[in-house]
Amino acid sequence: MQWLKEPEQHFTPHEGIDMRKVGVCVSQVTEKLKMTQSTASQYLSILHRAGLIKTERLGKFTYYTRDEEAIREIGEYLKQEI
Numbered sequence: 001m002q003w004l005k006e007p008e009q010h011f012t013p014h015e016g017i018d019m020r021k022v023g024v025c026v027s028q029v030t031e032k033l034k035m036t037q038s039t040a041s042q043y044l045s046i047l048h049r050a051g052l053i054k055t056e057r058l059g060k061f062t063y064y065t066r067d068e069e070a071i072r073e074i075g076e077y078l079k080q081e082i
Contacts, residue, residue, distance in 0.1 A: 001052065003032065004066045014061070022056055023063030 003010040007019035011028045030040040044064055047053045051070045056063045 001047070001066060001071075003029075004053065004064065014063075017058075017063065022058065023054075023065035025061050025063055027061075029064070 004024060007024050011019060011024050011032060013019065014025045014028055017023075017025070026037060026041055026044060029044065030037045033040055044053065048055055048064070052067055052074075053064050054067045056065070
């Protein structure tokens with residue numbers, strides 16, 4: 001999640017994509033984590049189902065960004081409940 005907050009500091013650009021707007025491709029995550037694409041995809045899928053990240057499909061690639069609104073809401077909820 002931290003890497004996705006400032007993707008340009010943690011990932012190599014993918015095909016000229018603006019990572020701040022569009023996101024990070026699973027292949028970039030796979031390379032960074034040094035794991036298989038299927039494992040990285042499973043982790044990203046869990047984060048997506050939890051509502052912490054958003055996806056955008058461009059051509060044959062899926063890009064991932066943080067869902068900042070959802071993260072803020074979770075933070076507010078935790079502040080109130082804890």
